[in-house]
Amino acid sequence: MLDRTAHEALVAAVGPENVISDPVQLRSYECDGLTGFRQVPSLVVLPHTTEDVAQAVRACHRHGVPFVARGAGTGLSGGAMPVADGVVISLQRMREIVDIDPVDRRAVLQPGVTNLDITKAAAAHGLYYAPDPSSQQVCTIGGNVAENSGGAHCLKYGFTTNHVLSMTVVLPDGEIVTLGGDTGEQLGPDLRGVVIGSEGTLGIACDITVRLLRTPETVRTLLADFPSVTAAGDVVSDLIAAGIVPAAVEMMDNLAIQAAEKAVGAGYTLTTPAALVVELDGPESECETQFDEVRAICDRHGCTRLHIAETAAERARIWKGRKAAFAAVGRISPDYIVQDGVVPRTQLAEVLSRIEGMGRNAGLRVANVFHAGDGNLHPLVLFDEDAGELERAEELSTDIAELCVELGGSLSGEHGIGTDKACSMPRMFGEADLSTMDRVRAAFDPRHLCNPGKLLPTPRLCGEQPGRYRPHPLEEAGVIERL
Amino acid sequence: MTATILTPTDLRSACEAFTESRGTIRIQGAGTAATWAGTAGTADVVVDTTGLAGIRSYNPADMTVSVGAGTPLAQLQDEVSRNGQRVAFDAARVRRGATVAGLIATADSGPLALGYGSMRDLVIGATVVLADGTPARTGGHVIKNVAGYDLAKLMHGSYGAYGLMTEVVLRLHPAPEVQRTVALDCTLSEASGHTRSLLAEAHEPVSVEWADGTLLIRIEGTADGTAARTRALAELTGGRALSDDEAAESWQRHVRLVDDATVRIGCRPSRLPGVLGRFHTQAVAGLATGVATLSVPAAQVGDVHEVVTEAGGTSVTRGATEGQVPAWGQQPSALRVLQAVKHELDPAFRLDSGRFGTWLEPAAVASAGTGTRDTSTGAAPSVAASRAEPRERGTSGGEKVRGAAEPNGPTLGTASRTRKPTSPGGTGSAGTEQEDS
Numbered sequence: 001m002l003d004r005t006a007h008e009a010l011v012a013a014v015g016p017e018n019v020i021s022d023p024v025q026l027r028s029y030e031c032d033g034l035t036g037f038r039q040v041p042s043l044v045v046l047p048h049t050t051e052d053v054a055q056a057v058r059a060c061h062r063h064g065v066p067f068v069a070r071g072a073g074t075g076l077s078g079g080a081m082p083v084a085d086g087v088v089i090s091l092q093r094m095r096e097i098v099d100i101d102p103v104d105r106r107a108v109l110q111p112g113v114t115n116l117d118i119t120k121a122a123a124a125h126g127l128y129y130a131p132d133p134s135s136q137q138v139c140t141i142g143g144n145v146a147e148n149s150g151g152a153h154c155l156k157y158g159f160t161t162n163h164v165l166s167m168t169v170v171l172p173d174g175e176i177v178t179l180g181g182d183t184g185e186q187l188g189p190d191l192r193g194v195v196i197g198s199e200g201t202l203g204i205a206c207d208i209t210v211r212l213l214r215t216p217e218t219v220r221t222l223l224a225d226f227p228s229v230t231a232a233g234d235v236v237s238d239l240i241a242a243g244i245v246p247a248a249v250e251m252m253d254n255l256a257i258q259a260a261e262k263a264v265g266a267g268y269t270l271t272t273p274a275a276l277v278v279e280l281d282g283p284e285s286e287c288e289t290q291f292d293e294v295r296a297i298c299d300r301h302g303c304t305r306l307h308i309a310e311t312a313a314e315r316a317r318i319w320k321g322r323k324a325a326f327a328a329v330g331r332i333s334p335d336y337i338v339q340d341g342v343v344p345r346t347q348l349a350e351v352l353s354r355i356e357g358m359g360r361n362a363g364l365r366v367a368n369v370f371h372a373g374d375g376n377l378h379p380l381v382l383f384d385e386d387a388g389e390l391e392r393a394e395e396l397s398t399d400i401a402e403l404c405v406e407l408g409g410s411l412s413g414e415h416g417i418g419t420d421k422a423c424s425m426p427r428m429f430g431e432a433d434l435s436t437m438d439r440v441r442a443a444f445d446p447r448h449l450c451n452p453g454k455l456l457p458t459p460r461l462c463g464e465q466p467g468r469y470r471p472h473p474l475e476e477a478g479v480i481e482r483l
Numbered sequence: 484m485t486a487t488i489l490t491p492t493d494l495r496s497a498c499e500a501f502t503e504s505r506g507t508i509r510i511q512g513a514g515t516a517a518t519w520a521g522t523a524g525t526a527d528v529v530v531d532t533t534g535l536a537g538i539r540s541y542n543p544a545d546m547t548v549s550v551g552a553g554t555p556l557a558q559l560q561d562e563v564s565r566n567g568q569r570v571a572f573d574a575a576r577v578r579r580g581a582t583v584a585g586l587i588a589t590a591d592s593g594p595l596a597l598g599y600g601s602m603r604d605l606v607i608g609a610t611v612v613l614a615d616g617t618p619a620r621t622g623g624h625v626i627k628n629v630a631g632y633d634l635a636k637l638m639h640g641s642y643g644a645y646g647l648m649t650e651v652v653l654r655l656h657p658a659p660e661v662q663r664t665v666a667l668d669c670t671l672s673e674a675s676g677h678t679r680s681l682l683a684e685a686h687e688p689v690s691v692e693w694a695d696g697t698l699l700i701r702i703e704g705t706a707d708g709t710a711a712r713t714r715a716l717a718e719l720t721g722g723r724a725l726s727d728d729e730a731a732e733s734w735q736r737h738v739r740l741v742d743d744a745t746v747r748i749g750c751r752p753s754r755l756p757g758v759l760g761r762f763h764t765q766a767v768a769g770l771a772t773g774v775a776t777l778s779v780p781a782a783q784v785g786d787v788h789e790v791v792t793e794a795g796g797t798s799v800t801r802g803a804t805e806g807q808v809p810a811w812g813q814q815p816s817a818l819r820v821l822q823a824v825k826h827e828l829d830p831a832f833r834l835d836s837g838r839f840g841t842w843l844e845p846a847a848v849a850s851a852g853t854g855t856r857d858t859s860t861g862a863a864p865s866v867a868a869s870r871a872e873p874r875e876r877g878t879s880g881g882e883k884v885r886g887a888a889e890p891n892g893p894t895l896g897t898a899s900r901t902r903k904p905t906s907p908g909g910t911g912s913a914g915t916e917q918e919d920s
Binding site: 105150161178183184193217237283284289408429430434442 | 542544545546547567590592596600601603604611613617618619620621623624625626627628629630631632633634635636637638639640641642644645656657658659660679682683685686687704705707708709711712747748749750751752753772773774795796797799811813814815816817819820821823824826827828839842
């Protein structure tokens with residue numbers, strides 16, 4: 001519970017009508033999309049303006065109350081999970097599209113604006129906002145900034161960090177600053193780039209200015225079936241080798257296809273071992289030439305069925321199946337965990353065969369859906385909690401993420417570290433790396449009030465030893481010593 | 484004073500350059516940006532990054548490459564071009580031997596920034612040695628990665644104030660089959676109008692630059708596709724498709740103009756003609772990116788700072804400036820955070836880039852009231868206090884205060900100050916590229 005003076009200060013900061021303290025209502029804020037981690041907050045405040053946010057943060061700072069910023073709560077790593085005896089600052093009421101500037105091709109947004117609404121507002125000018133996470137209908141630009149969200153098209157177009165020009169940020173002591181500027185030019189080091197993807201631990205992004213791109217002239221999408229995951233993987237390698245940068249390349253294995261098809265009937269082949277969705281976009285003259293090349297490469301690797309979307313509706317249907325795949329897995333399994341690891345593209349075949357083996361050993365099924373172009377895997381570990389499989393499933397899921405690191409990749413491609421993977425961070429980073437990150441965090445938030453306990457391992461979260469010890473790669477190479 | 488020059492060749496010797504030396508340290512790359520953002524002062528030790536060179540790991544199929552931070556980018560381009568790949572980056576000084584880390588540390592960019600961004604958008608991992616000799620890694624070898632803070636961004640534009648990059652991992656792109664340029668002689672405001680209409684079309688230019696009287700539009704792609712787009716662009720603008728030789732010559736001229744510039748500015752693209760129109764001088768303008776370089780005499784630099792700041796933009800000097808010309812047009816809004824990061828990563832103020840005026844000097848950082856970890860009660864230093872001035876000279880965490888500190892900190896608005904140029908201490912080549920690396 002908050003002490004009374006802190007409570008009153010927060011109510012004064014945003015006004016009583018913008019505060020939730022009813023225990024029942026507070027429960028809707030107890031977790032984000034990662035529902036396994038729950039904590040009911042002491043209070044939720046719902047500011048309307050950047051100044052409200054600053055006032056609320058100042059009140060927290062003055063009274064030493066930890067706070068967690070929250071957008072739509074769609075995050076999958078527990079990044080927006082509340083802190084015990086802390087406050088949630090929900091940005092849901094800050095949903096104004098402040099400005100769309102078709103001449104300088106940018107938009108100014110409050111943090112609660114949903115990702116898709118940016119594109120909807122820009123469409124009248126032939127413009128759009130490129131990053132498109134699967135949750136784009138509900139997830140907010142503020143949350144995208146916190147997580148450095150990508151999406152299916154980020155192989156070609158990059159991530160949130162490549163599209164945010166500047167933002168007003170409320171620092172953990174309540175000061176309002178502007179990071180970034182009107183162009184890519186910088187006044188000194190790029191703090192904007194440090195804050196984007198910091199999972200709400202360095203401040204709260206408020207007014208966010210993003211670049212808008214011209215809507216591509218043409219989009220060509222195909223769905224291709226393959227006799228094996230390996231064959232589909234070879235297609236991806238050949239596309240890359242041919243110098244083609246598709247807007248998106250998505251792969252699904254049979255289990256994922258079955259689930260998606262059951263859910264949305266997107267026209268996938270139920271029996272195929274693997275399928276690829278390949279999308280090209282750009283000027284028509286470029287697209288057509290490359291699309292022919294893509295078809296030739298598919299044929300070369302024994303494609304058993306190739307379906308080209310002839311209309312926008314058909315394209316939408318193919319994507320609906322892909323985007324629904326996560327939730328659809330619920331139709332073939334009572335429970336599931338979505339994992340999010342990355343491997344270098346050339347390790348795709350290796351990682352998939354190892355995951356298969358690990359699943360077999362654990363006696364659990366693993367469905368695979370992934371952004372094949374950039375090596376970002378989303379293995380779905382299927383289990384039945386009622387059958388007591390939860391612990392085994394969580395262990396398998398963690399092992400898969402750590403396997404990605406072992407193969408030269410990353411613990412997370414887009415879902416973030418949050419609460420979920422903080423204890424795995426020592427698998428990817430050495431002590432010196434983590435302590436350096438902690439120093440940067442201390443520069444922004446010396447009192448550890450801003451989304452504490454997330455992203456970096458803490459003894460409280462991970463036990464005495466943060467994660468299992470593994471030598472730093474530089475240590476193994478004999479370059480550094482552990483003192 | 485003669486500085487000791489250290490030339491580490493690997494991570495271990497890079498760490499030792501810090502742990503086994505005393506005094507202030509300046510990081511130096513190829514020296515191609517020696518006079519940017521002011522001039523580096525003297526330091527007790529110069530760490531030369533050019534020994535940290537060469538490809539560390541490169542698997543073309545992954546389209547990523549890891550290189551020693553002091554590798555000249557041009558050399559790296561040669562290597563990866565053998566596999567039909569490139570680093571999609573073309574700042575003018577790459578041709579003069581600029582190093583990968585120097586280009587990052589100076590936040591440089593070229594015409595391709597319209598299509599691919601700057602180095603900040605291409606760096607996916609780095610190893611950095613902090614002033615106390617701590618080696619820290621950030622990012623990794625995969626293009627999609629959100630694990631941990633992206634400390635490579637902190638290095639971008641840092642001019643060596645926060646640490647020494649020893650290794651950098653870059654994202655590669657396929658080299659385009661064909662590049663074509665459409666050119667048109669016109670005034671800046673005409674060029675601005677053309678830019679507006681061509682951006683409304685779907686031709687996806689990778690560069691749109693007005694090079695002192697000539698609008699240059701570059702597109703890339705397949706032979707057929709670019710031919711069609713070139714025709715369309717020429718028709719739209721009334722310009723002419725250049726032959727390969729003509730295009731090369733036009734872009735070389737662009738490079739020369741940028742190399743000769745004395746100030747780099749950035750503001751909203753639509754405001755560029757108005758801003759540049761105030762100065763009747765040689766200029767190059769990225770009409771879609773809003774980034775421009777112009778050549779003005781030292782006496783006019785202050786005016787440029789003022790006009791650009793009024794337009795909400797940024798400006799910084801790129802040539803040697805005499806006397807008290809400020810290097811930066813305005814100070815960053817989050818200066819206090821930059822200072823706090825300095826205090827955390829280099830509390831002894833050993834890394835001395837000399838490129839941020841007094842922003843990151845001990846007295847300024849101490850009076851910003853940062854670094855107060857876990858003071859459990861009371862309000863934090865207010866914004867007003869942190870920007871108060873004049874700044875007192877003082878000590879910070881028991882560290883020595885360097886005597887060269889100016890008495891006054893930068894003021895809000897346009898009045899940041901740089902130190903008077905001092906002759907670089909005994910380094911072979913004059914000055915630094917970046918504190919390049």
